[in-house]
Amino acid sequence: MTSPGMSITQLLPDGKLIVLCGRADDASAWQDLLGPARCLAIALDDAPHEARPRTLRGASDHLAWQHHAIGGLDGSGWLAEPADAFDPDHTATLVLPDPLDPPDAGNRRRFGFRRPAWRLFEDKTMVDTLWDAAGVPRAPSIVGDGTADLSVLGAIVDQGTGVVCSCQPRGAGPSAGGDGIWWWREGPPPTTIPTAGPGTWRVRLMPLLEGVPVRLHGLALTTRIIPFPPMELVTLPRPGQGTFLCAGAVPLLDDAADLVTHTERIGVGLRERLGYRGGFSVDGILTPSGFQPTDFNARLTSAMEAAPSDRRVLLHAVNLLAREGNEPDTGAVEQLAEDLFTIGTSCTIFGAATHADDRASRTTSVRWDGDRLVPAPSGAADGRLLITPSPRGWLLTATLATARLPGGGRVGPRAPEIFRVSDEVLGTNFGHLVPPFDTRPSACLPKVALNPEPATR
Structure with a gap:
């Protein structure tokens, strides 16, 4: 039987490939998968000491630094020397697995590039329009400029449990890892929210939803949607700051068949409305009345961070192939997803x-x-x-x-x-953290409210 890795590598572009990724074990896995003659794989987090930044403030800063480093492929940064030594005539294909998506990356051909319309809805101040167009029920929200009058605006959407405020700097990439999100139960907004004048930030205010934080994710192919097993998001409130610590995703321990069906419906909507291809995820809260979306990621996510690197890079390759419309056998993809996301010991x-x-x-x-x-x-x-x-x-x-x-x-x-x-x-400094809002450790998951129209996979 042909291994999934063999069939996937045969679909990747001919000739040399330069793969840039964050982690050293991923770089080694790409090199092992494709061979050193065909592939140069570089881990950005292994940058030379002089090119490394001082401690970064959060996930968004980390991603911005990685994008800046990739921009140096034009000859201005440390990546240019090893890339040009491997590919002096610049004919190699550049492979940037998610979440890497820099605005500039030199002049080599990029493989699996995300369309701007897909990236647009990662902006939390834009995504509610997508839910409405796709018929996905959501919580009410208000979008505005700047951080003035947050208390007054928050009171409009507060349903008695509090408010969540997402701040998006204008002209910057979408925030990551829970950056730029604040919450408050009652009283004024947290003083930790920066003051921003009109025209510098966009903000979205929505009700604080009580329930189980979950991630619905999958892969949109040309002919069908492959849903991945839903995950529990470990998102912990910081009462002293009014922020969240995002600690990753783990497999759900309850029956999640309804959530899988919901994932398929969302994937169908993305494909029909946006011509979407590739990995996607929708984060939200599973409330007693059903799933309520909060965020959209037009990419694969860190939900597979704990999986073996040889499995991770295969799914990254499948994702990039899907964006190019060159897809491997769906059975192999389903098996790969099961290996990556199902409950283990x-x-x-x-x-x-x-x-x-x-x-x-x-x-x-x-x-x-x-x-x-x-x-x-x-x-x-x-x-x-x-x-x-x-x-x-x-x-x-x-x-x-x-x-x-x-x-x-x-x-x-x-x-x-x-x-x-x-x-x-x-001796770390995580500080005081509390469980997700209204989470009962042993309670069964509530049922998901579904659109009565069947999904077409």
Whole structure:
């Protein structure tokens, strides 16, 4: 039987390929997949010391720095030297896996380029128009200029549970990793929201929705939609700042058949309305009355961050091929998605910290003592916490045994314990975090309200 990797690589462009990605293990996997004679793969996070930035403030700054580095392929940056040595006549094809999508990348041909109309709706102040056009029910919202009168405008959309405000700088790429989002339950907006005059920022205000944060995602192909297994988003409020810590996505432990159907319907709408091709995701809240979308990503996401790199790069290749209209066998793609996203014996979440105590350990085993997570220096452990240096300071990787989660419930309600132990034992500075709003750890997922019209896959 032909392996999925073999069939996928045969569909990629002939000749040399230059692949730029964030992680070193992804770069190695691309090199192994395609071979060193055909492929030069470079990890941006392995940039020379003199080219590395000082600690970046968040996911949006990190992505902006990566885009700036890729722009240096025009001869002005550190990437030009290895790229030109491998491909002196500039005939190689440039491969930029998601989320990389810089405005400038030198003069080599780019493969799997996203259409501007698809990227447009990643802007949180624009996406509600897409939901309305596609017939996807959503919460009410207000979009305006600047951050003046947020308290008055927020009161209009508040349904008694609070307000969420998303801020998008004009002329900049969409924010990432929860950057630019604030919330408040009652009273005035948080003082941590920057003051911005008219014409500099666009803002969207919507009700704070109580329920389970989830990600619906899949792949839009020419003839069908391949839904991926829905994920629980681990999104933790910071009460002291009115912001969120986005800690990744983990497989849902409940029956998610209704959510899969909803994903297919959204994918069909994207294909019919936008001619969409490739990976997509819709983040939102599963409320007692149904799924309410909040964000759209016209790309593959970090939901597969914990999967083996050889599997990840294959799905990245499939995604780029789909955008080019050159698609591999759908059966192989479905099997690949199942390998990447289905529930395993462990689940992994992440967190970026700006500080770690130099005198503290870099790793600790942990176990559950009732609902409380405690260090487990010896004996049986239920998980492991590890911090490693990153361009944003320090990256916490927390891996927990799925079967040992208290009550067999979801990860989000238990996640604040992970970051508390990290601060106390590893010396990080995540601070006070609380569970997602109105999340009951062992409760079943509510049913999804669906449009009565059947989806055409």
